[in-house]
Amino acid sequence: MSTTYSPPTQTGIVEQGDPADDPRAFRRALGQFATGVTVISTSDGTQHVGMAVNSFAAVSLDPPLISWSIRNESRNRDTFVSNGHFAVSVLADDQVDISALFGRPHEGQFEHVAWTAGIHGDRLLDQAIAHFECTLEATHEGGDHVILVGRVKRCTRLDGAPLLFSQGQYGVAEAHPQVELTSAAPSVKSSDAGEAAPLFTSLLKATEQHMSSLFDEYRSRLDINIVGSRIVNLLDTAPASAEELSERALLGEAAVEDTLGEFKSRGWVSESADKVFALTEAGRSVRADLLRSAQEFTSSRLKGIDPSDLEAARRVLIRLLTS
């Protein structure tokens, strides 16, 4: 397959090929499908295991079935299969730390989180936005994973918005811009002072989404994606390990490792014997280019706006952000 950072062709294809030849490229393509993040746990009364999973999927309404898959090499695989029951917690947008905690093998993970034992004794995370308590209905071989189908015995919907994992990074869901633009439209045209004030928040949202989408378009012409630019920015402040980068940038570890590998082959980063990565001279120059292009983008959008209006707008935004 072609390299990760090849500039897009006219048809928008970044890379294409047989995934058997390049598992990392396959993983990047899979990352285009956005998902929520779950923690799935099982307990035998003594041993309590849990892991972050994003292969969760709905299967059937009647009977109520869901599925997910676990690597055959995972040390928890046999425990999940032999316990015969498990509990799924769908994480909320403020549970990034919990996703990271359960994203790697770690003793005593449950000591760091609030949980409640469910009907099968499996641990449910408090503050999650949904719980599915399941018995194991079936297992199916699935290559290097096994697919577990669970029959949901009790389900719970809780308040909150979902944590997302998409294109290698953590995120949150926003209402679709088509909806927001529609709802903000009156405030754009309205000169009715009575109605103007309540719609400021809609205007703020519509403007932010419009700018984000323009900037995404602008960035897509650069030879680096958002994961790459975030890593370059972080390494510019201090050298770091892949794990530190993943935690500080809210990026998936697979995406960080792929990107660091790519950056090494480009000569943008160096790796020390203890696996700490640092920007090279070439990497610092990439960072300077990125900063300059972000500045150029913003300047071009702000061009022609009265500087005193801009200062006032900045005061309003800072006030809203900090109050």
Next chain:
Amino acid sequence: MSTTYSPPTQTGIVEQGDPADDPRAFRRALGQFATGVTVISTSDGTQHVGMAVNSFAAVSLDPPLISWSIRNESRNRDTFVSNGHFAVSVLADDQVDISALFGRPHEGQFEHVAWTAGIHGDRLLDQAIAHFECTLEATHEGGDHVILVGRVKRCTRLDGAPLLFSQGQYGVAEAHPQVELTSAAPSVKSSDAGEAAPLFTSLLKATEQHMSSLFDEYRSRLDINIVGSRIVNLLDTAPASAEELSERALLGEAAVEDTLGEFKSRGWVSESADKVFALTEAGRSVRADLLRSAQEFTSSRLKGIDPSDLEAARRVLIRLLTS
């Protein structure tokens, strides 16, 4: 299970129970897990079928496997199983219309979209952000669905951001606010004019996300969720069918139908013989309450801000939104 709109308890539980007793509540709980949206297609050279699917999941890297499931009652079920191959297109954030088009049975769907035939003859949607061209590796019974496992023969990653489906509505992914707040922090404190300008876009994003999260918190205290409030707002402009509401509000049909059923039982909407829904007097009063609470929220946040600063901020935002 308890009704949909019961006010949250102290623990945040909205509803809980055995999903076998209430499939709709189960579906709402499943909706808490955010997903991308795919269109999965198969062709036998003569007949070309495609359908919107969000049960897509990664299964295995080596061999490269993915899975999804289809209702046993779907008229396309046997076609997918007997053709023995299919193609997955992961939709981009500007493909809501395509999701709706493939969301219901419809002759000649492919006449309305740009597509390219893949290596097995299955149709791939242009402008999608990933393609997975698969042979059918295995099928597994899964209650009222069958799980199809595909072996990926060719995969393609394309430019673009994903369309999301989450909590009954279409959306887009935003970088996690923790990241944005960090990157905006310098502009909040900075008085360096040279560096201030480029960061206006970061400040805009951080402020919008902060306000959204405050408003979500505020709204969670009301006896109506975002899907419900959007439906009330649309019905306030004109009566509409469930299908029209789903299209205009970018909501999933299941979520719209559930909500309309709930609203009918509350006396907020009436349904005509030809299945057109309209707000009742009680429904209009709910709409007025919603508007008032949004106004109260915005006023409380804007309180104490210099009115001339606010007017200037509004001018800047409108300029950015419309240029």
